Amino acid sequence: MWKPPEKIKYAPDPGTWPSAEQAAGSMLYSPVQVGPVTLAQRTWVPAMVPWRATNEGFVTDDVLDWYERFALGKPGAIVIEATGIRDIPSGPLMRIGDDRFLPGLKELADTVHRASEGQTKLLIQCIDFLAIRRRPDPAKFIERFLQVTDEIRAAIGAEDWPEEAVRDHLTGLPDEELDGVIDSRQLESLRMGYREFVYDTHLPHIRDLPQVLPDLFANAAVRAQEAGIDGVELHYAHAYTMASFLSRTNTRDDGYGGSREARVRLPLEVFAKVREAVGDDYPAGCRFLSDDCIDGGSDVDDAAFYAVEFARAGMDFLSLSRGGRFEDAKQPGVGQAAYPYTGRSGYECMPAYISDSFGPFGRNIEPASQIRQAVREAGFETPIVVTGGVHGFELAESILQKGQGDIVGAARQALADPDFFLKMQSGCGDQVRVCEYTNYCEGLDQKHKVVTCKLWDRIELDDGQAKLTDDGKRRKTAPAWTPPV
Numbered sequence: 001m002w003k004p005p006e007k008i009k010y011a012p013d014p015g016t017w018p019s020a021e022q023a024a025g026s027m028l029y030s031p032v033q034v035g036p037v038t039l040a041q042r043t044w045v046p047a048m049v050p051w052r053a054t055n056e057g058f059v060t061d062d063v064l065d066w067y068e069r070f071a072l073g074k075p076g077a078i079v080i081e082a083t084g085i086r087d088i089p090s091g092p093l094m095r096i097g098d099d100r101f102l103p104g105l106k107e108l109a110d111t112v113h114r115a116s117e118g119q120t121k122l123l124i125q126c127i128d129f130l131a132i133r134r135r136p137d138p139a140k141f142i143e144r145f146l147q148v149t150d151e152i153r154a155a156i157g158a159e160d161w162p163e164e165a166v167r168d169h170l171t172g173l174p175d176e177e178l179d180g181v182i183d184s185r186q187l188e189s190l191r192m193g194y195r196e197f198v199y200d201t202h203l204p205h206i207r208d209l210p211q212v213l214p215d216l217f218a219n220a221a222v223r224a225q226e227a228g229i230d231g232v233e234l235h236y237a238h239a240y241t242m243a244s245f246l247s248r249t250n251t252r253d254d255g256y257g258g259s260r261e262a263r264v265r266l267p268l269e270v271f272a273k274v275r276e277a278v279g280d281d282y283p284a285g286c287r288f289l290s291d292d293c294i295d296g297g298s299d300v301d302d303a304a305f306y307a308v309e310f311a312r313a314g315m316d317f318l319s320l321s322r323g324g325r326f327e328d329a330k331q332p333g334v335g336q337a338a339y340p341y342t343g344r345s346g347y348e349c350m351p352a353y354i355s356d357s358f359g360p361f362g363r364n365i366e367p368a369s370q371i372r373q374a375v376r377e378a379g380f381e382t383p384i385v386v387t388g389g390v391h392g393f394e395l396a397e398s399i400l401q402k403g404q405g406d407i408v409g410a411a412r413q414a415l416a417d418p419d420f421f422l423k424m425q426s427g428c429g430d431q432v433r434v435c436e437y438t439n440y441c442e443g444l445d446q447k448h449k450v451v452t453c454k455l456w457d458r459i460e461l462d463d464g465q466a467k468l469t470d471d472g473k474r475r476k477t478a479p480a481w482t483p484p485v
Contacts, residue, residue, distance in 0.1 A: 010354075
């Protein structure tokens with residue numbers, strides 16, 4: 001992963017832990033209305049992909065164990081991992097694109113509600129993504145996939161050469177010469193792996209996304225409702241389809257790209273179809289970016305505009321992330337796919353303990369505050385979920401007290417200690433397993449390995465209770481904690 005050039009090392013600093021009485025009187029542990037439902041507290045576990053589903057996208061016992069462990073910590077809300085809305089192969093990523101996934105999703109909802117004793121609301125993050133392929137072997141790419149154009153022929157003086165001779169010549173060129181011969185899109189496919197863009201409207205299935213996606217998202221939301229899941233979070237963030245429509249990099253010329261009014265059009269149409277399908281009494285909101293954090297991408301002013309439009313449309317909550325884009329991803333190895341959290345924008349999404357002068361904690365708070373202010377000034381009370389490096393009570397409470405957000409989310413800290421919020425509420429903050437922000441978990445995610453936390457995955461491996469990874473070297477969920485009586 002990219003690291004800031006300053007390379008300043010930080011240790012976590014959760015601050016003073018509250019007593020049970022202080023927690024009871026705090027905003028963090030007060031209820032909040034999210035559309036038609038009430039969260040018992042303003043605590044939120046954002047979506048994290050743990051790579052525990054089957055290759056066909058079904059819920060497994062490991063998936064149930066994963067969410068049950070978070071539910072035992074009784075946060076206000078848990079968001080199920082990014083779940084594919086298309087019925088297409090996508091590896092061990094959960095899917096909701098067909099009714100055959102309903103039994104597993106229903107069991108998941110029942111598991112969370114039972115483990116949390118009804119105190120936690122469960123939402124599901126619904127995602128769409130475009131095709132991305134692994135970085136090819138250069139010789140094979142030039143031999144099999146490169147389109148030999150007139151421009152390429154002219155660049156190497158090979159107008160009259162047979163195509164095979166052109167390919168042979170290109171195979172022998174050093175990288176710096178290829179840079180001046182092959183057009184930027186083909187060069188990216190060679191160096192990074194082929195990837196589809198939302199502005200590839202010469203491809204029929206990309207051109208038709210505005211006609212296809214609203215129904216796909218709506219059908220997924222209906223399935224979530226039928227499964228007993230408490231709400232849906234539309235995934236409009238990071239490197240995926242809907243975020244790419246919102247990004248300034250979206251140059252579509254069909255009314256769905258260019259100006260930010262056009263870029264937000266499809267996200268609004270998707271939400272309208274979802275709302276029509278599930279009704280007003282079912283929570284639906286989205287997660288989107290406060291800042292793309294890439295050159296030429298959307299910034300906080302764009303995000304504030306989108307937030308107001310989402311609120312105006314009737315979204316029940318807005319959850320904010322930042323960065324995590326493909327545009328600045330590190331070049332993958334041959335045979336590997338690009339990973340959208342390896343560049344500067346990826347760092348902004350998941351900042352690590354090696355950081356710059358600002359540090360890794362709370363980098364999304366001020367942007368979220370600006371966005372929330374824009375929503376309030378427009379006359380809407382839509383709750384804003386703030387996430388990013390929150391690992392203590394003082395910071396979480398200050399976000400709420402200062403009006404910088406309405407709900408506080410913690411992903412990596414909740415992974416480090418699924419009882420994080422419950423321990424603070426119980427006056428047992430000194431027992432919290434504090435995240436060190438080494439991004440050990442992110443490294444596993446990048447390799448599509450079962451995601452765990454280094455702070456607990458080697459603990460009590462031989463106690464006979466822990467379920468272990470296939471190699472027997474890591475436990476799959478955090479050890480149990482018993483709250484005080």
